[in-house]
Amino acid sequence: MSDATPTPTSAPYVPPKIWTWNKANGGRFANINRPVAGATHDKELPRGKHPLQLYSLGTPNGVKVTVMLEELLALGHTGAEYDAWLVRINEGEQFSSGFVAANPNSKIPALWDYSGEVPQRVFESGAILLYLAEKFGAFLPTDLATRTECMSWLFWQMGSAPYLGGGFGHFYAYAPFKIEYAIDRFAMEVKRELDVLNRRLAESRFIAGDEYTIADIAIWPWYGGMVKGQMYEGGEFLQVQEYTHVIRWADEIAKRPAVRRGRMVNRVMGPLETQLHERHDASDFDTRTQDKLQAPKA
Numbered sequence: 001m002s003d004a005t006p007t008p009t010s011a012p013y014v015p016p017k018i019w020t021w022n023k024a025n026g027g028r029f030a031n032i033n034r035p036v037a038g039a040t041h042d043k044e045l046p047r048g049k050h051p052l053q054l055y056s057l058g059t060p061n062g063v064k065v066t067v068m069l070e071e072l073l074a075l076g077h078t079g080a081e082y083d084a085w086l087v088r089i090n091e092g093e094q095f096s097s098g099f100v101a102a103n104p105n106s107k108i109p110a111l112w113d114y115s116g117e118v119p120q121r122v123f124e125s126g127a128i129l130l131y132l133a134e135k136f137g138a139f140l141p142t143d144l145a146t147r148t149e150c151m152s153w154l155f156w157q158m159g160s161a162p163y164l165g166g167g168f169g170h171f172y173a174y175a176p177f178k179i180e181y182a183i184d185r186f187a188m189e190v191k192r193e194l195d196v197l198n199r200r201l202a203e204s205r206f207i208a209g210d211e212y213t214i215a216d217i218a219i220w221p222w223y224g225g226m227v228k229g230q231m232y233e234g235g236e237f238l239q240v241q242e243y244t245h246v247i248r249w250a251d252e253i254a255k256r257p258a259v260r261r262g263r264m265v266n267r268v269m270g271p272l273e274t275q276l277h278e279r280h281d282a283s284d285f286d287t288r289t290q291d292k293l294q295a296p297k298a
C-alpha cells in the first residue's frame with residue numbers, strides 16, 4: 001500500500017459538500033478511472049480484412065461477443081468472419097480517439113461493421129448481441145412470446161451484472177480494504193440473482209426456453225463463471241454449489257465448440273494455450289488444437 005492509499009479509520013466518513021477526485025484512492029483500477037469522458041490521446045484503431053472489426057478484451061462482457069461470432073460462424077454465416085483486436089484497458093487504450101469514436105463510453109466491447117454503405121458502430125455488449133442476432137437472423141427466437149422472454153433476460157443481464165462485477169467483485173476482490181457493509185450488500189444481491197437464475201433454469205433447459213439464444217450468451221460468461229468458481233475467488237464465500245440448475249446449464253454451454261473458441265479470443269489470462277490475443281482468421285485457432293482448448297472445469 002502506498003502512502004497515498006487511504007486506510008479505514010474508526011471515524012465515520014462524512015462526505016464533503018462537494019466531491020473531489022482522489023486520484024490515488026488505492027483501488028485496483030485507480031490508474032484508469034477518471035470522472036470525465038472523452039479521448040486522452042490521438043490514435044486510430046487498427047483495421048483488418050473483414051467487414052466486422054471487434055475491439056475487445058476477454059472479460060465476461062468481451063466473451064459474450066466473441067462467443068456470438070463463433071456461434072454464427074459455426075452455423076455457417078460466413079459474413080460473421082471478424083477481426084478481433086485487443087484493447088488493453090489497464091493501459092488506457094479505451095481512451096484513444098479511435099476507440100472513443102467506436103464507443104463514447106470507453107468500455108470494451110465495441111464493434112464496427114463496414115459491410116454497408118455507411119460504417120456502423122455498435123457499443124454495449126447487449127446491443128452488439130442484438131445487432132448480430134438481427135443481422136444474421138440467429139439466436140433470437142422469431143415468435144413474439146419467446147423473443148420477448150429472450151429480451152427480458154438479456155436486459156436482466158445488462159442490469160444485474162454490474163451488481164456482480166462492479167458491486168460484489170469490486171468490494172470483495174479489488175477494493176483497497178474490506179468494507180463489511182458493501183460486501184454484505186452485494187453478496188446478498190448476487191445470491192438473490194443466482195437464485196433468480198436457478199429457479200428459472202429448474203423449469204427451462206435454456207434461459208428463454210428450449211432454444212439457446214443471445215440471453216444465454218449474455219448471462220453465461222458472468223453467472224456461469226460465478227457458479228463454476230471462476231470469478232473473484234468468491235465461490236466458497238457465496239456457496240455457489242447451491243445453484244445446481246445454473247451449474248447444469250453452465251456446464252452444457254461450456255461444452256459447445258464455439259463457446260470454447262470464443263472464450264479464447266482476446267484472452268490475456270490463464271494458461272498460454274487458452275489465449276488468442278488477436279483473431280483475424282478461423283485458422284488462428286489451429287495453433288491451439290481443439291484438445292488443447294481449456295476443458296470446462298468439472
Ligand SMILES: N[C@@H](CCC(=O)N[C@@H](CS)C(=O)NCC(=O)O)C(=O)O
Nearest residue numbers: 059061089106107108109124125126
Ligand atoms: N455495459 C457495458 C459494460 C462494459 C464494461 O464494463 N467493460 C469493461 C471491461 S468488462 C471496461 O471496458 N472497462 C474499462 C474502463 O472502465 O475504463 C457492456 O456490457 O458492454
